Amino acid sequence: MNKLYIVGTGPGDLDWLTPSAKQAITASTDLVAYGLYLDLLGAICDNKTLHTNALGNEIKRAELALDLASENKTVALISSGDIGIYAMATLVFELLKTKEDESHPWQSVELEVLPGISAMQACASRVGALLGHDFCTISLSDLLTPWETIATRLEHAGQADFVVSFYNPRSQKRDWQINYARDVLLKYRPASTPVVLGRQLTREDESIRIIRLDELDAKDVDMFTLVSVGNSETQQVMHQDKTWLYTPRGYSKKL
Protein backbone atom coordinates (compact mmCIF):
# COMPACT_ATOMS: atom_id res chain seq x y z
CA MET A 1 0.00 0.00 0.00
CA ASN A 2 1.33 3.41 -0.98
CA LYS A 3 4.65 1.80 -1.77
CA LEU A 4 6.88 2.24 -4.77
CA TYR A 5 9.63 -0.27 -5.41
CA ILE A 6 12.19 1.06 -7.90
CA VAL A 7 13.64 -2.17 -9.20
CA GLY A 8 16.53 -3.23 -11.41
CA THR A 9 16.04 -6.72 -12.77
CA GLY A 10 19.49 -7.38 -14.15
CA PRO A 11 20.54 -7.80 -17.77
CA GLY A 12 17.92 -10.40 -18.76
CA ASP A 13 18.67 -13.91 -17.49
CA LEU A 14 16.28 -14.58 -14.61
CA ASP A 15 19.05 -16.32 -12.69
CA TRP A 16 20.64 -12.88 -12.38
CA LEU A 17 17.50 -11.36 -10.84
CA THR A 18 18.07 -10.92 -7.11
CA PRO A 19 15.61 -12.45 -4.63
CA SER A 20 14.92 -8.96 -3.25
CA ALA A 21 13.97 -7.68 -6.71
CA LYS A 22 11.80 -10.72 -7.33
CA GLN A 23 10.09 -10.31 -3.95
CA ALA A 24 9.38 -6.66 -4.68
CA ILE A 25 7.75 -7.51 -8.00
CA THR A 26 5.78 -10.36 -6.47
CA ALA A 27 4.55 -8.09 -3.67
CA SER A 28 3.33 -5.48 -6.14
CA THR A 29 -0.15 -5.16 -7.55
CA ASP A 30 0.95 -2.92 -10.39
CA LEU A 31 4.03 -3.08 -12.58
CA VAL A 32 5.20 -0.09 -14.61
CA ALA A 33 7.84 -0.73 -17.26
CA TYR A 34 8.86 -0.62 -20.87
CA GLY A 35 7.04 -3.64 -22.33
CA LEU A 36 10.14 -5.63 -23.25
CA TYR A 37 11.36 -5.78 -19.65
CA LEU A 38 8.09 -7.38 -18.54
CA ASP A 39 8.28 -9.89 -21.40
CA LEU A 40 11.72 -10.91 -20.13
CA LEU A 41 10.36 -11.42 -16.61
CA GLY A 42 7.70 -13.87 -17.74
CA ALA A 43 5.46 -15.54 -15.18
CA ILE A 44 6.59 -13.35 -12.28
CA CYS A 45 4.26 -10.72 -13.79
CA ASP A 46 1.14 -12.90 -13.72
CA ASN A 47 -1.96 -11.63 -11.94
CA LYS A 48 -0.74 -8.07 -11.84
CA THR A 49 -1.88 -4.95 -13.59
CA LEU A 50 0.73 -4.14 -16.20
CA HIS A 51 1.37 -0.60 -17.39
CA THR A 52 3.61 -0.51 -20.39
CA ASN A 53 4.33 2.25 -22.82
CA ALA A 54 6.87 3.25 -25.43
CA LEU A 55 10.55 3.49 -24.51
CA GLY A 56 10.78 7.28 -24.87
CA ASN A 57 8.00 8.19 -22.46
CA GLU A 58 10.12 7.90 -19.35
CA ILE A 59 8.72 10.94 -17.56
CA LYS A 60 5.16 9.71 -18.04
CA ARG A 61 6.19 6.26 -16.81
CA ALA A 62 7.72 7.65 -13.63
CA GLU A 63 4.72 9.93 -13.04
CA LEU A 64 2.35 7.00 -13.50
CA ALA A 65 4.29 4.89 -11.01
CA LEU A 66 4.08 7.65 -8.41
CA ASP A 67 0.40 8.32 -9.17
CA LEU A 68 -0.52 4.65 -8.76
CA ALA A 69 1.45 4.30 -5.55
CA SER A 70 -0.31 7.39 -4.18
CA GLU A 71 -3.62 5.60 -4.76
CA ASN A 72 -3.01 2.89 -2.18
CA LYS A 73 -1.32 0.51 -4.56
CA THR A 74 1.97 -1.35 -4.23
CA VAL A 75 3.87 -0.55 -7.37
CA ALA A 76 7.09 -1.77 -8.94
CA LEU A 77 8.76 0.56 -11.44
CA ILE A 78 11.05 -1.69 -13.40
CA SER A 79 14.12 -1.30 -15.58
CA SER A 80 16.53 -3.92 -16.76
CA GLY A 81 20.09 -3.79 -15.45
CA ASP A 82 20.53 -1.51 -12.46
CA ILE A 83 17.67 1.00 -12.32
CA GLY A 84 19.95 3.43 -10.46
CA ILE A 85 22.49 3.56 -13.30
CA TYR A 86 21.27 6.00 -15.98
CA ALA A 87 17.78 4.57 -15.76
CA MET A 88 14.48 5.47 -14.15
CA ALA A 89 15.43 5.91 -10.49
CA THR A 90 16.81 9.40 -10.87
CA LEU A 91 13.66 10.50 -12.72
CA VAL A 92 11.46 9.54 -9.78
CA PHE A 93 13.49 11.78 -7.50
CA GLU A 94 13.55 14.62 -10.03
CA LEU A 95 9.75 14.48 -10.05
CA LEU A 96 9.53 14.43 -6.26
CA LYS A 97 11.81 17.46 -6.18
CA THR A 98 9.30 19.45 -8.23
CA LYS A 99 6.72 18.92 -5.48
CA GLU A 100 9.04 19.35 -2.52
CA ASP A 101 7.74 22.76 -1.42
CA GLU A 102 4.05 21.91 -1.52
CA SER A 103 1.73 19.26 -0.21
CA HIS A 104 1.24 16.51 -2.79
CA PRO A 105 -0.14 12.94 -2.87
CA TRP A 106 3.25 11.60 -4.00
CA GLN A 107 4.59 12.42 -0.56
CA SER A 108 2.50 9.59 0.92
CA VAL A 109 4.52 7.03 -1.02
CA GLU A 110 7.11 4.85 0.70
CA LEU A 111 10.13 4.35 -1.56
CA GLU A 112 12.60 1.51 -1.88
CA VAL A 113 15.33 1.29 -4.51
CA LEU A 114 16.66 -2.16 -5.41
CA PRO A 115 19.71 -2.34 -7.63
CA GLY A 116 20.39 -5.04 -10.20
CA ILE A 117 23.37 -6.38 -12.09
CA SER A 118 24.21 -3.76 -14.70
CA ALA A 119 25.07 -4.39 -18.35
CA MET A 120 28.62 -3.22 -17.66
CA GLN A 121 29.13 -5.90 -15.02
CA ALA A 122 27.56 -8.61 -17.16
CA CYS A 123 29.82 -7.66 -20.07
CA ALA A 124 32.95 -7.63 -17.92
CA SER A 125 32.14 -11.04 -16.44
CA ARG A 126 31.69 -12.61 -19.85
CA VAL A 127 35.28 -11.73 -20.80
CA GLY A 128 36.94 -12.11 -17.43
CA ALA A 129 37.86 -9.18 -15.21
CA LEU A 130 37.77 -6.02 -17.27
CA LEU A 131 36.75 -3.90 -14.26
CA GLY A 132 39.67 -5.05 -12.11
CA HIS A 133 40.88 -1.49 -11.67
CA ASP A 134 39.51 2.07 -11.80
CA PHE A 135 36.72 2.49 -14.32
CA CYS A 136 34.10 4.97 -15.39
CA THR A 137 30.88 5.08 -17.33
CA ILE A 138 29.99 7.72 -19.88
CA SER A 139 26.64 8.11 -21.58
CA LEU A 140 27.01 9.25 -25.18
CA SER A 141 23.44 10.53 -25.32
CA ASP A 142 23.44 14.29 -25.79
CA LEU A 143 19.65 14.48 -25.58
CA LEU A 144 19.76 15.99 -22.10
CA THR A 145 23.47 16.55 -21.61
CA PRO A 146 25.37 19.12 -23.69
CA TRP A 147 27.84 17.48 -26.09
CA GLU A 148 30.56 19.81 -24.75
CA THR A 149 30.16 18.21 -21.33
CA ILE A 150 30.48 14.73 -22.80
CA ALA A 151 33.49 15.69 -24.91
CA THR A 152 35.26 17.16 -21.89
CA ARG A 153 34.52 14.04 -19.90
CA LEU A 154 35.93 11.86 -22.68
CA GLU A 155 39.19 13.84 -22.67
CA HIS A 156 39.59 13.38 -18.94
CA ALA A 157 38.65 9.71 -19.00
CA GLY A 158 41.33 9.26 -21.65
CA GLN A 159 43.99 11.15 -19.73
CA ALA A 160 43.09 9.41 -16.48
CA ASP A 161 43.38 6.00 -18.18
CA PHE A 162 40.06 4.71 -16.84
CA VAL A 163 38.48 1.56 -18.21
CA VAL A 164 35.48 3.19 -19.93
CA SER A 165 32.01 1.73 -20.49
CA PHE A 166 29.79 3.61 -22.91
CA TYR A 167 26.08 3.61 -22.26
CA ASN A 168 23.72 4.75 -25.02
CA PRO A 169 26.53 4.42 -27.56
CA ARG A 170 24.31 4.66 -30.60
CA SER A 171 20.81 5.33 -31.78
CA GLN A 172 19.24 6.02 -35.14
CA LYS A 173 19.96 9.72 -34.90
CA ARG A 174 23.16 9.50 -32.90
CA ASP A 175 25.56 7.64 -35.15
CA TRP A 176 28.91 9.42 -34.85
CA GLN A 177 29.46 9.88 -31.12
CA ILE A 178 31.08 6.49 -30.48
CA ASN A 179 33.59 7.19 -33.24
CA TYR A 180 34.37 10.57 -31.71
CA ALA A 181 34.88 8.83 -28.35
CA ARG A 182 37.17 6.27 -29.96
CA ASP A 183 39.31 8.99 -31.48
CA VAL A 184 39.65 10.78 -28.14
CA LEU A 185 40.75 7.60 -26.39
CA LEU A 186 43.18 6.79 -29.21
CA LYS A 187 45.10 9.93 -28.26
CA TYR A 188 45.91 8.42 -24.89
CA ARG A 189 45.96 4.63 -25.12
CA PRO A 190 47.29 2.13 -27.66
CA ALA A 191 45.41 1.42 -30.88
CA SER A 192 45.52 -2.25 -29.83
CA THR A 193 43.64 -1.64 -26.57
CA PRO A 194 40.93 -4.30 -26.31
CA VAL A 195 37.31 -3.27 -26.62
CA VAL A 196 34.34 -5.47 -25.81
CA LEU A 197 31.07 -5.18 -27.71
CA GLY A 198 28.50 -6.91 -25.52
CA ARG A 199 25.14 -7.30 -27.14
CA GLN A 200 21.94 -8.65 -25.56
CA LEU A 201 23.95 -9.70 -22.53
CA THR A 202 22.73 -12.90 -20.85
CA ARG A 203 19.85 -13.15 -23.32
CA GLU A 204 19.29 -15.89 -25.88
CA ASP A 205 20.94 -14.00 -28.70
CA GLU A 206 23.89 -12.76 -26.66
CA SER A 207 27.02 -11.90 -28.60
CA ILE A 208 30.40 -10.88 -27.24
CA ARG A 209 33.10 -9.52 -29.55
CA ILE A 210 36.57 -8.39 -28.62
CA ILE A 211 38.16 -5.96 -31.05
CA ARG A 212 40.98 -3.41 -31.08
CA LEU A 213 40.23 0.19 -30.18
CA ASP A 214 41.13 1.34 -33.68
CA GLU A 215 38.58 -1.11 -35.09
CA LEU A 216 35.70 0.36 -33.08
CA ASP A 217 33.09 1.84 -35.38
CA ALA A 218 29.51 2.99 -35.07
CA LYS A 219 28.41 0.59 -37.79
CA ASP A 220 29.09 -2.34 -35.42
CA VAL A 221 27.18 -0.85 -32.52
CA ASP A 222 23.45 -0.50 -31.86
CA MET A 223 21.23 0.46 -28.94
CA PHE A 224 21.43 -3.05 -27.45
CA THR A 225 25.23 -2.97 -27.35
CA LEU A 226 27.37 -2.13 -24.35
CA VAL A 227 30.83 -0.91 -25.39
CA SER A 228 33.60 -1.30 -22.81
CA VAL A 229 37.12 -0.11 -23.54
CA GLY A 230 40.09 -1.43 -21.58
CA ASN A 231 42.70 0.92 -20.24
CA SER A 232 46.35 0.98 -21.27
CA GLU A 233 47.14 -1.83 -18.82
CA THR A 234 44.32 -4.21 -19.78
CA GLN A 235 45.77 -7.58 -20.78
CA GLN A 236 44.60 -10.51 -22.87
CA VAL A 237 45.17 -14.14 -21.96
CA MET A 238 44.26 -17.23 -23.95
CA HIS A 239 42.59 -19.91 -21.90
CA GLN A 240 40.82 -22.95 -23.35
CA ASP A 241 40.78 -21.44 -26.82
CA LYS A 242 39.09 -18.28 -25.70
CA THR A 243 40.45 -14.78 -25.24
CA TRP A 244 39.92 -13.41 -21.76
CA LEU A 245 40.57 -9.83 -20.66
CA TYR A 246 41.65 -8.50 -17.31
CA THR A 247 42.75 -5.15 -15.93
CA PRO A 248 45.38 -5.77 -13.27
CA ARG A 249 45.67 -3.79 -10.08
CA GLY A 250 49.43 -3.45 -10.18
CA TYR A 251 50.93 -0.91 -12.51
CA SER A 252 53.97 -1.66 -14.63
CA LYS A 253 54.45 1.93 -15.77
CA LYS A 254 53.48 5.33 -14.41
CA LEU A 255 50.80 7.50 -16.07
Add this chain to the structure above:
Amino acid sequence: MNKLYIVGTGPGDLDWLTPSAKQAITASTDLVAYGLYLDLLGAICDNKTLHTNALGNEIKRAELALDLASENKTVALISSGDIGIYAMATLVFELLKTKEDESHPWQSVELEVLPGISAMQACASRVGALLGHDFCTISLSDLLTPWETIATRLEHAGQADFVVSFYNPRSQKRDWQINYARDVLLKYRPASTPVVLGRQLTREDESIRIIRLDELDAKDVDMFTLVSVGNSETQQVMHQDKTWLYTPRGYSKKL
Protein backbone atom coordinates in the same frame (compact mmCIF):
# COMPACT_ATOMS: atom_id res chain seq x y z
CA MET B 1 34.83 -31.25 -12.18
CA ASN B 2 37.79 -29.07 -13.15
CA LYS B 3 35.58 -26.05 -12.87
CA LEU B 4 36.24 -22.74 -11.19
CA TYR B 5 33.35 -20.41 -10.49
CA ILE B 6 34.56 -16.89 -9.71
CA VAL B 7 31.62 -15.57 -7.74
CA GLY B 8 30.50 -12.24 -6.33
CA THR B 9 27.95 -12.69 -3.56
CA GLY B 10 26.73 -9.12 -3.20
CA PRO B 11 27.18 -6.78 -0.26
CA GLY B 12 25.96 -9.14 2.47
CA ASP B 13 22.18 -9.54 2.58
CA LEU B 14 21.38 -12.98 1.16
CA ASP B 15 18.37 -11.55 -0.68
CA TRP B 16 20.88 -9.70 -2.84
CA LEU B 17 22.71 -12.91 -3.80
CA THR B 18 21.74 -13.85 -7.34
CA PRO B 19 20.35 -17.33 -8.05
CA SER B 20 23.25 -17.94 -10.44
CA ALA B 21 25.78 -17.18 -7.71
CA LYS B 22 23.91 -19.37 -5.25
CA GLN B 23 23.73 -22.22 -7.76
CA ALA B 24 27.47 -21.95 -8.40
CA ILE B 25 28.24 -22.20 -4.71
CA THR B 26 25.79 -25.06 -4.24
CA ALA B 27 27.32 -26.96 -7.15
CA SER B 28 30.83 -26.61 -5.75
CA THR B 29 32.62 -29.12 -3.56
CA ASP B 30 35.19 -26.61 -2.39
CA LEU B 31 34.80 -22.97 -1.45
CA VAL B 32 37.76 -20.60 -1.29
CA ALA B 33 37.23 -17.26 0.41
CA TYR B 34 38.15 -14.85 3.13
CA GLY B 35 36.46 -16.34 6.20
CA LEU B 36 34.02 -13.51 6.81
CA TYR B 37 32.39 -13.93 3.40
CA LEU B 38 31.59 -17.57 4.14
CA ASP B 39 30.18 -16.63 7.55
CA LEU B 40 27.80 -14.22 5.79
CA LEU B 41 26.65 -16.97 3.42
CA GLY B 42 25.62 -19.30 6.23
CA ALA B 43 23.99 -22.62 5.44
CA ILE B 44 24.70 -22.44 1.71
CA CYS B 45 28.25 -23.49 2.66
CA ASP B 46 27.22 -26.67 4.47
CA ASN B 47 28.73 -29.98 3.41
CA LYS B 48 31.54 -28.37 1.48
CA THR B 49 35.24 -28.16 2.06
CA LEU B 50 36.00 -24.63 3.15
CA HIS B 51 39.35 -23.01 2.53
CA THR B 52 39.71 -19.73 4.34
CA ASN B 53 42.74 -17.63 5.07
CA ALA B 54 43.67 -14.11 6.07
CA LEU B 55 42.48 -11.15 4.03
CA GLY B 56 45.91 -10.21 2.73
CA ASN B 57 46.83 -13.55 1.17
CA GLU B 58 44.95 -12.96 -2.05
CA ILE B 59 47.55 -14.47 -4.37
CA LYS B 60 47.67 -17.68 -2.33
CA ARG B 61 43.88 -17.80 -2.31
CA ALA B 62 43.64 -17.50 -6.08
CA GLU B 63 46.42 -20.08 -6.57
CA LEU B 64 44.66 -22.48 -4.23
CA ALA B 65 41.38 -22.10 -6.12
CA LEU B 66 43.10 -22.92 -9.40
CA ASP B 67 45.06 -25.80 -7.86
CA LEU B 68 41.93 -27.39 -6.42
CA ALA B 69 39.98 -26.98 -9.65
CA SER B 70 42.87 -28.62 -11.52
CA GLU B 71 42.45 -31.64 -9.26
CA ASN B 72 39.00 -32.59 -10.56
CA LYS B 73 37.11 -30.47 -8.07
CA THR B 74 34.34 -27.94 -8.64
CA VAL B 75 35.46 -24.83 -6.87
CA ALA B 76 33.89 -21.49 -6.06
CA LEU B 77 36.26 -18.60 -5.39
CA ILE B 78 34.17 -16.10 -3.51
CA SER B 79 34.29 -12.38 -2.77
CA SER B 80 31.56 -10.16 -1.45
CA GLY B 81 30.20 -7.48 -3.75
CA ASP B 82 31.17 -7.95 -7.39
CA ILE B 83 34.24 -10.17 -7.63
CA GLY B 84 35.13 -8.48 -10.93
CA ILE B 85 35.38 -5.03 -9.36
CA TYR B 86 38.81 -4.62 -7.70
CA ALA B 87 38.50 -8.09 -6.18
CA MET B 88 39.80 -11.57 -6.89
CA ALA B 89 38.75 -12.15 -10.49
CA THR B 90 41.60 -10.18 -12.02
CA LEU B 91 44.12 -12.08 -9.90
CA VAL B 92 42.99 -15.40 -11.33
CA PHE B 93 43.67 -14.17 -14.84
CA GLU B 94 46.99 -12.61 -13.85
CA LEU B 95 48.03 -16.04 -12.57
CA LEU B 96 46.86 -17.80 -15.73
CA LYS B 97 48.87 -15.30 -17.76
CA THR B 98 52.07 -16.39 -16.03
CA LYS B 99 51.50 -19.93 -17.36
CA GLU B 100 50.23 -18.99 -20.79
CA ASP B 101 53.34 -20.05 -22.71
CA GLU B 102 53.72 -23.46 -21.12
CA SER B 103 51.64 -26.50 -20.43
CA HIS B 104 50.14 -26.33 -16.93
CA PRO B 105 47.38 -28.12 -14.96
CA TRP B 106 45.50 -24.83 -14.53
CA GLN B 107 44.75 -24.90 -18.24
CA SER B 108 42.37 -27.81 -17.67
CA VAL B 109 40.07 -25.62 -15.61
CA GLU B 110 36.80 -24.35 -17.02
CA LEU B 111 36.13 -20.80 -15.83
CA GLU B 112 32.93 -18.90 -15.18
CA VAL B 113 32.73 -15.42 -13.69
CA LEU B 114 29.50 -14.42 -11.92
CA PRO B 115 29.12 -10.79 -10.91
CA GLY B 116 27.31 -9.57 -7.83
CA ILE B 117 25.79 -6.32 -6.61
CA SER B 118 28.72 -4.08 -5.71
CA ALA B 119 29.05 -1.91 -2.59
CA MET B 120 28.80 1.17 -4.79
CA GLN B 121 25.40 0.12 -6.12
CA ALA B 122 24.13 -0.83 -2.67
CA CYS B 123 25.20 2.54 -1.30
CA ALA B 124 23.59 4.47 -4.14
CA SER B 125 20.31 2.59 -3.76
CA ARG B 126 20.12 3.33 -0.05
CA VAL B 127 20.12 7.08 -0.73
CA GLY B 128 18.20 7.12 -3.99
CA ALA B 129 19.84 7.52 -7.37
CA LEU B 130 23.37 8.79 -6.88
CA LEU B 131 24.63 6.98 -10.00
CA GLY B 132 22.03 8.53 -12.29
CA HIS B 133 24.72 10.02 -14.51
CA ASP B 134 28.36 9.42 -15.42
CA PHE B 135 30.40 8.00 -12.55
CA CYS B 136 33.77 6.50 -11.81
CA THR B 137 35.46 4.41 -9.17
CA ILE B 138 38.91 5.08 -7.80
CA SER B 139 40.82 2.83 -5.45
CA LEU B 140 42.85 4.82 -2.95
CA SER B 141 45.14 1.88 -2.22
CA ASP B 142 48.68 2.67 -3.34
CA LEU B 143 49.90 -0.78 -2.39
CA LEU B 144 50.14 -1.87 -6.04
CA THR B 145 49.36 1.35 -7.86
CA PRO B 146 51.74 4.33 -7.70
CA TRP B 147 50.27 7.27 -5.79
CA GLU B 148 51.13 9.54 -8.74
CA THR B 149 48.73 7.52 -10.90
CA ILE B 150 45.97 7.83 -8.32
CA ALA B 151 46.58 11.56 -7.86
CA THR B 152 46.40 12.15 -11.61
CA ARG B 153 43.21 10.16 -11.81
CA LEU B 154 41.69 12.24 -8.97
CA GLU B 155 42.47 15.47 -10.83
CA HIS B 156 40.77 14.22 -13.97
CA ALA B 157 37.77 12.82 -12.10
CA GLY B 158 37.39 16.24 -10.51
CA GLN B 159 37.66 18.15 -13.77
CA ALA B 160 35.36 15.72 -15.54
CA ASP B 161 32.74 16.14 -12.79
CA PHE B 162 32.17 12.40 -12.36
CA VAL B 163 30.26 11.04 -9.40
CA VAL B 164 33.19 9.31 -7.65
CA SER B 165 33.10 6.19 -5.47
CA PHE B 166 36.23 5.48 -3.46
CA TYR B 167 37.16 1.89 -2.84
CA ASN B 168 39.77 1.08 -0.19
CA PRO B 169 39.42 4.59 1.23
CA ARG B 170 41.26 3.88 4.43
CA SER B 171 43.30 1.33 6.28
CA GLN B 172 45.47 1.39 9.37
CA LYS B 173 48.50 2.54 7.41
CA ARG B 174 46.70 4.57 4.77
CA ASP B 175 45.01 7.35 6.69
CA TRP B 176 45.47 10.53 4.63
CA GLN B 177 44.56 9.57 1.09
CA ILE B 178 40.82 10.21 1.43
CA ASN B 179 41.55 13.72 2.71
CA TYR B 180 43.86 14.34 -0.23
CA ALA B 181 41.10 13.13 -2.55
CA ARG B 182 38.59 15.43 -0.85
CA ASP B 183 40.86 18.41 -1.35
CA VAL B 184 41.32 17.64 -5.04
CA LEU B 185 37.56 17.39 -5.58
CA LEU B 186 37.00 20.61 -3.62
CA LYS B 187 38.93 22.45 -6.32
CA TYR B 188 36.26 21.54 -8.85
CA ARG B 189 32.92 21.06 -7.11
CA PRO B 190 31.07 22.91 -4.34
CA ALA B 191 32.00 22.43 -0.69
CA SER B 192 28.35 21.52 -0.13
CA THR B 193 28.45 18.59 -2.57
CA PRO B 194 26.80 15.61 -0.85
CA VAL B 195 28.94 12.65 0.13
CA VAL B 196 27.61 9.29 1.29
CA LEU B 197 29.46 7.19 3.83
CA GLY B 198 28.00 3.71 3.48
CA ARG B 199 29.20 1.29 6.09
CA GLN B 200 28.45 -2.45 6.31
CA LEU B 201 25.94 -2.05 3.50
CA THR B 202 22.90 -4.36 3.76
CA ARG B 203 24.35 -5.97 6.87
CA GLU B 204 22.85 -5.86 10.37
CA ASP B 205 24.94 -2.92 11.48
CA GLU B 206 24.53 -0.89 8.29
CA SER B 207 24.94 2.83 8.63
CA ILE B 208 24.40 5.49 5.98
CA ARG B 209 25.53 9.07 6.53
CA ILE B 210 25.19 11.99 4.18
CA ILE B 211 27.66 14.80 4.76
CA ARG B 212 29.10 17.76 2.85
CA LEU B 213 32.26 17.29 0.84
CA ASP B 214 34.13 19.74 3.08
CA GLU B 215 33.15 17.61 6.10
CA LEU B 216 34.72 14.44 4.71
CA ASP B 217 37.57 13.27 6.89
CA ALA B 218 39.60 10.12 7.28
CA LYS B 219 38.64 9.87 10.95
CA ASP B 220 35.05 9.03 9.89
CA VAL B 221 36.06 6.36 7.40
CA ASP B 222 37.30 2.80 7.89
CA MET B 223 37.92 -0.23 5.71
CA PHE B 224 34.24 -1.23 5.80
CA THR B 225 33.12 2.16 4.47
CA LEU B 226 32.27 3.00 0.88
CA VAL B 227 32.64 6.70 0.18
CA SER B 228 30.63 8.08 -2.75
CA VAL B 229 30.86 11.73 -3.72
CA GLY B 230 28.15 13.38 -5.80
CA ASN B 231 29.05 15.55 -8.74
CA SER B 232 28.30 19.27 -9.03
CA GLU B 233 24.76 18.51 -10.24
CA THR B 234 23.79 16.00 -7.55
CA GLN B 235 20.64 17.16 -5.78
CA GLN B 236 19.02 16.49 -2.42
CA VAL B 237 15.29 16.04 -1.88
CA MET B 238 13.44 15.56 1.37
CA HIS B 239 10.89 12.77 1.24
CA GLN B 240 9.15 11.28 4.26
CA ASP B 241 11.62 12.92 6.64
CA LYS B 242 14.62 11.44 4.91
CA THR B 243 17.21 13.06 2.69
CA TRP B 244 17.49 11.38 -0.69
CA LEU B 245 20.17 12.08 -3.31
CA TYR B 246 19.98 11.89 -7.07
CA THR B 247 22.21 12.86 -9.94
CA PRO B 248 20.01 14.03 -12.80
CA ARG B 249 20.72 13.22 -16.41
CA GLY B 250 19.91 16.71 -17.63
CA TYR B 251 22.40 19.47 -17.14
CA SER B 252 21.44 22.94 -16.02
CA LYS B 253 24.85 24.45 -16.74
CA LYS B 254 27.81 23.57 -18.94
CA LEU B 255 31.08 22.21 -17.48
